[in-house]
Structure formats: structure tokens, C-alpha cells
Amino acid sequence: MSADMTPPSRWSRLRDFFFRPSTMSVTAVVGIGMLSGLLLWSGFNTGMDATNTLGFCVSCHEMRDTVLQEYKETVHYKNRSGVRAACADCHVPKDWAHKFLRKIQASSELYGKFVTASIDTPEKFEDKRMEMAQRVWATMKANDSQECRNCHSWEAMDPHKQTTRARKKMEPAQKEGKTCIDCHKGIAHLLPSEYTEDEE
Amino acid sequence: MTTLLPTGLPASLLAATVLLAAAGPAQAADAEAAQALARRSNCMKCHAVDKVKDAKPWREVAKELKGKPDAQERLTKHITTGPKVKLEDGSEEVHPIIKTKNADEIRNLVDWILSL
Numbered sequence: 001m002s003a004d005m006t007p008p009s010r011w012s013r014l015r016d017f018f019f020r021p022s023t024m025s026v027t028a029v030v031g032i033g034m035l036s037g038l039l040l041w042s043g044f045n046t047g048m049d050a051t052n053t054l055g056f057c058v059s060c061h062e063m064r065d066t067v068l069q070e071y072k073e074t075v076h077y078k079n080r081s082g083v084r085a086a087c088a089d090c091h092v093p094k095d096w097a098h099k100f101l102r103k104i105q106a107s108s109e110l111y112g113k114f115v116t117a118s119i120d121t122p123e124k125f126e127d128k129r130m131e132m133a134q135r136v137w138a139t140m141k142a143n144d145s146q147e148c149r150n151c152h153s154w155e156a157m158d159p160h161k162q163t164t165r166a167r168k169k170m171e172p173a174q175k176e177g178k179t180c181i182d183c184h185k186g187i188a189h190l191l192p193s194e195y196t197e198d199e200e
Numbered sequence: 201m202t203t204l205l206p207t208g209l210p211a212s213l214l215a216a217t218v219l220l221a222a223a224g225p226a227q228a229a230d231a232e233a234a235q236a237l238a239r240r241s242n243c244m245k246c247h248a249v250d251k252v253k254d255a256k257p258w259r260e261v262a263k264e265l266k267g268k269p270d271a272q273e274r275l276t277k278h279i280t281t282g283p284k285v286k287l288e289d290g291s292e293e294v295h296p297i298i299k300t301k302n303a304d305e306i307r308n309l310v311d312w313i314l315s316l
Binding site for chain 2: 070073164165186190191192194195196197
């Protein structure tokens with residue numbers, strides 16, 4: 001069998017680089033692999049966290065012109081102690097797995113934005129407000145208001161620093177094992193007009 | 201010659217009175233819009249129309265302000281400026297501010313409450 005005398009093409013050299021055994025040392029290959037993995041993983045997570053910023057959320061006018069304006073009037077935006085809870089603090093889980101799942105779910109929001117334009121006018125937004133609110137309340141109820149509890153906790157609450165009315169409501173709520181969202185609806189955005197307070 | 205009724209009053213006066221009574225207030229409050237604003241602003245957390253919750257029922261508020269010339273102004277100020285209010289147990293709290301800056305919507309809600 002005669003040796004192939006034609007010089008290797010650009011593409012076969014590329015193929016060989018990726019799919020034939022390396023002439024580099026194991027140390028070099030593993031080292032490069034680890035560095036690339038590190039860069040890819042941190043890049044991915046940095047990108048994912050960038051979609052958690054308030055700026056990203058309100059880059060859609062559907063959010064900027066509605067819920068952002070409402071939120072800015074509330075205590076979670078501006079308060080005495082200067083602690084702010086922005087969009088992701090309440091709407092995106094903090095642990096990686098649930099955060100990632102929420103991001104996959106967010107593709108339906110992109111669909112609503114770019115394909116169906118389901119809430120792109122104030123009127124359409126108001127029509128869907130109740131539906132969207134109920135979906136968020138259900139999510140929060142299902143995880144025992146986890147996003148609230150990332151900052152607020154029964155143990156860290158001092159009932160003596162609460163108003164009498166608050167204490168009167170919070171003490172039985174704690175005893176009955178209620179979850180935050182059971183009562184604390186409409187704290188960052190307007191309640192839907194159809195919402196009725198349950199008579200207890 | 202003016203038509204006179206048995207009482208001696210002109211018939212035209214009777215006609216005018218009947219018409220005025222039938223017309224009702226010049227601009228009746230839009231109850232549905234008022235209630236929608238109240239729900240949106242979470243007023244129902246403490247207030248009801250008749251029931252006593254954490255705060256006075258609105259029918260009682262209307263009764264207290266009935267006939268007062270500055271009723272509308274007082275109630276508007278109350279819901280737009282966040283004054284301190286005293287609760288039944290003597291404690292004080294800041295009254296929440298209505299969640300709209302639209303003067304017409306506020307006036308409509310105030311008128312509706314006062315009409316209860």
C-alpha cells in the first residue's frame with residue numbers, strides 16, 4: 001500500500017484535531033478541559049443570572065409600563081431600611097435546580113411576548129391580570145411562599161415591633177401554619193379588579 | 201292664567217318638583233368602577249360596606265359625614281394623604297393611600313362611599 005502523498009486539507013486537520021487521539025500530554029488535555037468547562041459553566045450561569053436582573057425583566061415594555069410602575073409605589077421598592085426586593089427575588093427560586101426549571105418555563109413568556117403578543121397593550125394586560133395573578137399565587141402557595149421566606153421568617157420576626165393589628169393577624173396565622181401568600185396578596189403589584197377578599 | 205292646584209300652588213311647581221325628584225343626583229357614582237378601585241387598592245382588607253372588620257364599615261362613614269359640606273374633601277384627603285388612624289383597640293396606624301392618581305376615579309369612589 002503506497003502512502004497518501006496529498007497534503008491533508010483544512011477540514012481533515014480540523015476533524016483530526018477534535019476526533020483523533022491528542023499528541024498533547026494528558027495533563028494538558030485535562031487542564032484545557034477543566035478550564036473550558038469552568039469558563040462555559042460560569043458563562044452559562046452569568047448569563048442565566050443576567051436574566052434575573054430588574055433591567056432585563058423591564059426590557060419588555062409589557063413589564064416596564066405596568067408592573068414596574070406599580071411596584072415602584074410599594075415598600076418592596078423603597079423603604080426605611082433601604083432593602084429592596086426586585087423581580088427575581090420574588091418570582092425566581094434561588095436554588096439552582098428550581099431556578100433552571102423556572103428559566104425553561106420562561107420560554108412560554110417569550111412565546112407570549114414574541115409570538116402571541118398576549119399582553120402588549122394596557123387593555124390586554126388588564127384582561128389577563130387576574131389569570132396571571134392567580135398563576136403566581138398558586139406557584140407561591142405550592143412552595144410555601146419560599147421566595148418570601150428567603151428574606152422573611154417567623155423566627156426573625158419580633159412581634160413587639162409590629163403594630164397591634166399586624167400582631168393580631170400574624171400570631172394566629174403562625175399557629176394555623178398559614179403561608180405568606182394566603183394573606184399578603186397585592187403587595188408589589190395591583191390586585192386584579194375581580195379579586196374579592198375572602199370573608200373569614 | 202296660571203293653573204292652580206287644590207293647595208293653591210301652581211301646577212308648574214308640582215311638575216318641576218316631580219321632574220327634579222325623578223332625575224336624582226346630577227351625576228350618580230359609578231358603583232362598579234368604585235368597587236373595582238376599592239378591590240384593586242386592597243381596601244377590603246379592613247373595610248366592608250356593612251360589616252365591621254378592622255375598620256369602620258363604609259355605611260357608617262357615610263352616616264357620619266352626611267350633610268357635612270366638606271364631606272367630599274375630608275374623605276378625599278383621608279384616602280390620598282395617609283393620615284394616622286385610631287383603631288378600636290386604641291392603637292394607631294397609617295391609613296394606606298389609594299392606588300390611583302386619577303382624580304376622577306378618586307372622586308367617583310368618594311361619591312359612592314358617601315352615597316351608601
